[in-house]
Structure formats: C-alpha cells, structure tokens
Amino acid sequence: MNSQAPVMSEQDTPNVGQPYTINDQACHDLSIRVRDLNLWYGKNQALKNLNIDLFQKNVTALIGPSGCGKSTFLRCLNRMNDLIPTVHTEGLVEMDGHDVNAKKMDEVALRRRVGMVFQKPNPFPKSIYENVSYAPRMHDIVSRKADQDELVEQALRDAGLWNEVKDKLQEPGTSLSGGQQQRLCIARAIAVQPDVILMDEPTSALDPISTATIEDLMDRLKEKFTIVTVTHNMQQAARVADYTAFFHLGEIIEYNDTKVMFSTPAKKKTEDYISGRYG
Numbered sequence: 001m002n003s004q005a006p007v008m009s010e011q012d013t014p015n016v017g018q019p020y021t022i023n024d025q026a027c028h029d030l031s032i033r034v035r036d037l038n039l040w041y042g043k044n045q046a047l048k049n050l051n052i053d054l055f056q057k058n059v060t061a062l063i064g065p066s067g068c069g070k071s072t073f074l075r076c077l078n079r080m081n082d083l084i085p086t087v088h089t090e091g092l093v094e095m096d097g098h099d100v101n102a103k104k105m106d107e108v109a110l111r112r113r114v115g116m117v118f119q120k121p122n123p124f125p126k127s128i129y130e131n132v133s134y135a136p137r138m139h140d141i142v143s144r145k146a147d148q149d150e151l152v153e154q155a156l157r158d159a160g161l162w163n164e165v166k167d168k169l170q171e172p173g174t175s176l177s178g179g180q181q182q183r184l185c186i187a188r189a190i191a192v193q194p195d196v197i198l199m200d201e202p203t204s205a206l207d208p209i210s211t212a213t214i215e216d217l218m219d220r221l222k223e224k225f226t227i228v229t230v231t232h233n234m235q236q237a238a239r240v241a242d243y244t245a246f247f248h249l250g251e252i253i254e255y256n257d258t259k260v261m262f263s264t265p266a267k268k269k270t271e272d273y274i275s276g277r278y279g
C-alpha cells in the first residue's frame, strides 16, 4: 500500500465530474487507460461512459452490487466480450499505450499479456505439469524440456504451490483441493509471463484458509504483475487492493486509494455500499 495518499484529479477529463484518475503518476506508471467506454448487450447498456486509469504493479479492486458491470468491464480488458455475439462496444481501452480493440491487435498476443483467473477453479483435465506448461509451449515461450521444467517450477513457486505439488507433478490438476486448484490456475496464468492478471471473484468458491492464502499471494504477485480483481467481499478489497473502483448500474461512481475510499468515501452511494446499507 502506498504511504502517500493520492489526490483525486479531474484534470483533462472529457466528462467533468466523473472521477477516473488519481494524481499519483509520480508513484506509479500507467498500465491500462480507459476512456469513454460504453458497452451494450443487444439494447441493454451495461457499461456507461467509463473512464479509469489502472496502475502497473498494483492491485485494483472492482466492487459494487450484483449486475453493476464489474465482470463485463473486466472482460473488456482482454476482449473476452468479443466472444458474445450481442455485444457492442464503443470507447478506448489502451494497454501500455496500445488500443486493445484496434484491428491490428492480435487477440492471442493480447490474451498472453492479460491472464485471467475465474471464480471457479478450472484446471484442464491434464496433469499439474501440463496445466502450467501447455500455454508457454503454445506461445513458443519454451520448447526444450529443461526450460519447460524450469518455467513450471518458477510459476508454481510464484503461485505458492510448488512445495505442495513438486512430488506429484504428473497427477491430474483436478486431484488437488479447491484452493490448490485456484493456485494452479494462477500458476497457469503467470506461466506465459503476462503484464496483467484479471481475477473475477477468485476466492468466492474457497474456504477462509484458502482465501487468505490467495490474498497473501496477490500481495506478492503485484511485485511482478498488475492485478485487477472483482470482489463482493468488502474486507477483501480493503485488505488486498491499493486502489478500488466502486461501480453502480454500469457507471464508476468513485475511484480512489482503497484506504481513502474506505475511510472517507466522497460519494453517498459509495458510503452506503461499503457500510452495507445496500447491495
């Protein structure tokens, strides 16, 4: 967590009054820049004029009541919404200065740079080793067996799973406990050396001990990766996130340093939500 509390800034905003950036550039580099993002499922508008800057090597939590657009927004960052035929998107999503929706953007390359971890652990029906080594082989990151072994070990170490699985790498990923399976999915995501990891409620299917393990892991992973996570758990956002964005009915109501948002929310709606008055 940053010791300096950043100041909300509305400079340069095309939509004055909508907070989206934090005047914290001296501390952090920009990873993802979103401007005037709108998304419709058919005629139903799910995201409304979103503007937000997400910072490198930080954890940003997306919070808000059910159906407010958190997962939809997350999927805009790796173009997973493209897989839904009724979706229509307008606006800009830039990653390290590149428009992710540009025609020349290679979707496979994008998904290599932006890994994703889902609510329910979903290892492939393959060995623990194969779960981690498959994507790096597909992306030609490694080919020699010795390099694969090294990469698998490193990813499993980074995911905090190596000591638990090093003697059973050929056993099925599905033989692990739920919490271990989720860490295997994290190892699989980081094995291709992404810049960003998207997590959609990564602990909601896990017990409290496995949840705490993943939260500790997020704290370590942010040394290497930018993490954007959706959570319904307010305490989790307060524990793991450097920054938090509060969504409501498809809009970003407030975005700030997590400590600042949780101690002195600027908007009444945010205060009501984080104090459990609705949602």
Ligand SMILES: Nc1ncnc2c1ncn2[C@@H]1O[C@H](COP(=O)(O)OP(=O)(O)OP(=O)(O)O)[C@@H](O)[C@H]1O
Pocket: 041, 046, 064, 065, 066, 067, 068, 069, 070, 071, 072, 073, 084
């Ligand atoms: N595949 C889809 N087709 C049509 N509408 C969808 C689809 N996915 C989501 N929606 C709609 O978009 C809106 C935002 O949904 P989304 O799942 O992004 O919200 P959320 O904040 O992640 O919700 P939750 O916290 O319950 O997961 C909702 O009205 C939802 O019904």
